[in-house]
Amino acid sequence: MVKSLPPRSEISIEETWNLESLMASPEAFDAALEELDQETAAYAEKFQGQITDAQSALEALEAYLAIAEKLVAPGTFASLSYSTDQTDAKAQMRTGKYSAFSAKIGSRLAFVTSELLELPEDTLKQAMSESKEFEGYLKKLLRKKPHQLHPAAEKALASYSSVFQAPYELYNTTKMVDMDFPDFEAGGKSYPLSYVSFEGDWEAETDTELRRAAFKAFSDKLRDYQHTTAKTYDMQLQTEKTTADLRGYEDIFEYLLFNQEVDRTLYDRQIDLIQTELAPHMRKYARLLQKSHGLDKMTFADLKISLDPEYDPEITVEESKQYINEALGIMGTDYLNMVERSYNERWIDFAQNKGKSTGAFCASPYGDHPYILISWTGRMNEVFVLAHELGHAGHFYHANREQNLFNARPSLYFIEAPSTMNEMLVANHLLKNSEDPKFKRWVISSIVARTYYHNFVTHLLEAAYQREVYKKIDAGENVNAGVLNALKRGVLEEFWGDDVEVTEGAELTWMRQPHYYMGLYPYTYSAGLTISTQVSKRILSEGQPAVDEWIDVLNAGGTKTPVELSKMAGVDITTEQPLRDTIAYIGELIDELERLTEEIEQQN
Numbered sequence: 071m072v073k074s075l076p077p078r079s080e081i082s083i084e085e086t087w088n089l090e091s092l093m094a095s096p097e098a099f100d101a102a103l104e105e106l107d108q109e110t111a112a113y114a115e116k117f118q119g120q121i122t123d124a125q126s127a128l129e130a131l132e133a134y135l136a137i138a139e140k141l142v143a144p145g146t147f148a149s150l151s152y153s154t155d156q157t158d159a160k161a162q163m164r165t166g167k168y169s170a171f172s173a174k175i176g177s178r179l180a181f182v183t184s185e186l187l188e189l190p191e192d193t194l195k196q197a198m199s200e201s202k203e204f205e206g207y208l209k210k211l212l213r214k215k216p217h218q219l220h221p222a223a224e225k226a227l228a229s230y231s232s233v234f235q236a237p238y239e240l241y242n243t244t245k246m247v248d249m250d251f252p253d254f255e256a257g258g259k260s261y262p263l264s265y266v267s268f269e270g271d272w273e274a275e276t277d278t279e280l281r282r283a284a285f286k287a288f289s290d291k292l293r294d295y296q297h298t299t300a301k302t303y304d305m306q307l308q309t310e311k312t313t314a315d316l317r318g319y320e321d322i323f324e325y326l327l328f329n330q331e332v333d334r335t336l337y338d339r340q341i342d343l344i345q346t347e348l349a350p351h352m353r354k355y356a357r358l359l360q361k362s363h364g365l366d367k368m369t370f371a372d373l374k375i376s377l378d379p380e381y382d383p384e385i386t387v388e389e390s391k392q393y394i395n396e397a398l399g400i401m402g403t404d405y406l407n408m409v410e411r412s413y414n415e416r417w418i419d420f421a422q423n424k425g426k427s428t429g430a431f432c433a434s435p436y437g438d439h440p441y442i443l444i445s446w447t448g449r450m451n452e453v454f455v456l457a458h459e460l461g462h463a464g465h466f467y468h469a470n471r472e473q474n475l476f477n478a479r480p481s482l483y484f485i486e487a488p489s490t491m492n493e494m495l496v497a498n499h500l501l502k503n504s505e506d507p508k509f510k511r512w513v514i515s516s517i518v519a520r521t522y523y524h525n526f527v528t529h530l531l532e533a534a535y536q537r538e539v540y541k542k543i544d545a546g547e548n549v550n551a552g553v554l555n556a557l558k559r560g561v562l563e564e565f566w567g568d569d570v571e572v573t574e575g576a577e578l579t580w581m582r583q584p585h586y587y588m589g590l591y592p593y594t595y596s597a598g599l600t601i602s603t604q605v606s607k608r609i610l611s612e613g614q615p616a617v618d619e620w621i622d623v624l625n626a627g628g629t630k631t632p633v634e635l636s637k638m639a640g641v642d643i644t645t646e647q648p649l650r651d652t653i654a655y656i657g658e659l660i661d662e663l664e665r666l667t668e669e670i671e672q673q674n
């Protein structure tokens with residue numbers, strides 16, 4: 071039963087992460103900013119106006135890299151300490167302080183890229199040929215040359231950077247600080263509700279009356295804030311549009327895809343093909359859920375229930391460790407060491423408390439170890455969530471070790487491949503070790519209901535909606551709550567057809583997703599999972615060589631484009647084939663669920 075969440079101050083220390091290796095104390099944070107302030111001033115004094123040839127360019131970059139590395143710890147400390155309790159006024163002030171500080175530093179150091187890009191192309195190429203270390207950085211910089219503005223404009227824009235982050239911060243403040251959910255009533259009783267408990271528990275509640283009542287209460291509260299949230303979002307969109315125009319991109323899509331190093335065809339394919347070809351499989355899955363739960367009708371509020379709730383047993387954090395170790399064992403001892411340390415050295419924040427960021431994420435600060443945020447509700451399902459976040463951790467644990475800060479981070483397009491890969495490894499491990507049809511059905515429904523649903527359905531429908539939003543913005547229009555609700559509803563209805571009633575309130579789903587403040591992010595989930603599905607199949611059939619190639623991919627970090635990284639792992643994403651194969655695989659899983667359900671019903 072869902073409980074009301076305690077304040078952060080009542081959480082026991084073992085359930086929390088230890089941020090001390092980032093910053094020993096809030097005072098150390100202030101001191102670090104003070105020191106960086108002086109150091110960057112000295113840097114500007116020394117190098118501004120002095121980047122004139124390959125030699126001076128490389129010297130400036132060397133010192134610039136050292137400063138960039140030092141900025142990581144305080145920045146991560148500010149955001150992580152805030153993410154576990156957004157009602158903590160001190161933590162809130164600290165993120166504000168850091169974001170103003172980083173704007174000041176960004177403006178102070180904006181001359182570096184400006185001066186580098188003012189050098190003749192030959193000089194930059196000479197610098198590239200003389201330095202393995204900065205070759206990748208300079209190559210990416212050179213790509214941006216046509217979109218670089220006058221140095222004075224770059225400096226001014228950099229000093230406004232914290233203002234550009236304002237929409238995202240406003241979104242979070244509305245959602246996590248202002249929005250307070252009252253208890254809701256069902257069957258004459260009263261139940262507590264919060265953002266975390268709705269997404270972590272109520273959405274999957276097996277009692278239909280309770281679940282639908284929770285959905286209604288949740289939606290009613292969202293609706294109270296729809297206009298503020300829409301206005302905030304529109305501000306984000308208009309900023310992106312202005313930036314795209316100012317920097318001379320063809321359209322907003324070209325601008326947003328530029329840093330992802332993929333072209334429009336890869337983006338559009340991911341949305342179009344899934345929207346049309348996956349929908350029939352998922353509708354079949356919805357019908358199966360409806361039938362096995364004996365529901366009068368299937369509504370949007372029912373889609374997150376599990377096929378067999380009895381087989382979603384409770385699991386402790388300690389028990390999760392064993393599953394994770396066994397499933398990820400194939401990745402080798404180095405990888406497992408990291409997993410071991412993440413539990414033992416408190417890299418993970420498991421607590422459920424008021425004000426904590428929703429969902430789960432992994433932060434991987436350069437020069438330190440990864441940190442994972444999760445709200446552990448004790449459902450077996452969370453083994454998949456944790457494996458997912460450990461996938462991000464494993465990725466940057468390798469990349470940060472093998473690459474310098476500028477080269478460590480790959481394109482967003484590839485970010486969700488290592489994480490979803492681990493979910494596949496968990497599923498494959500569990501399937502291999504059981505012949506019990508009920509257990510098998512639980513595992514398969516977990517991958518369908520969680521891994522594929524989350525990455526291929528939830529995020530796909532976000533991506534499809536987002537594309538429509540950006541088309542409007544690109545045409546010079548604005549959006550408000552009415553427009554966004556209509557777009558979201560349209561996308562949901564198109565995908566689910568007559569099989570799922572798109573309940574009143576479902577159109578507000580766009581309000582739930584912080585990804586909209588991160589550019590074209592939602593579609594990358596299915597892109598990443600397409601790659602990981604194909605690679606995990608290779609690991610099943612080929613074993614060690616496929617694992618070794620995957621580790622090489624993790625080590626490569628951001629030194630290659632998504633197309634190149636995928637190729638290293640034996641997947642050619644320039645064609646439709648990997649995506650078609652993945653959709654067909656999801657179809658097979660759903661057929662298998664139907665078959666197992668029949669088998670189980672016959673046994674009873």
Ligand SMILES: [Zn+2]
Pocket residue numbers: 458462486489
């Ligand atoms: Zn992820």
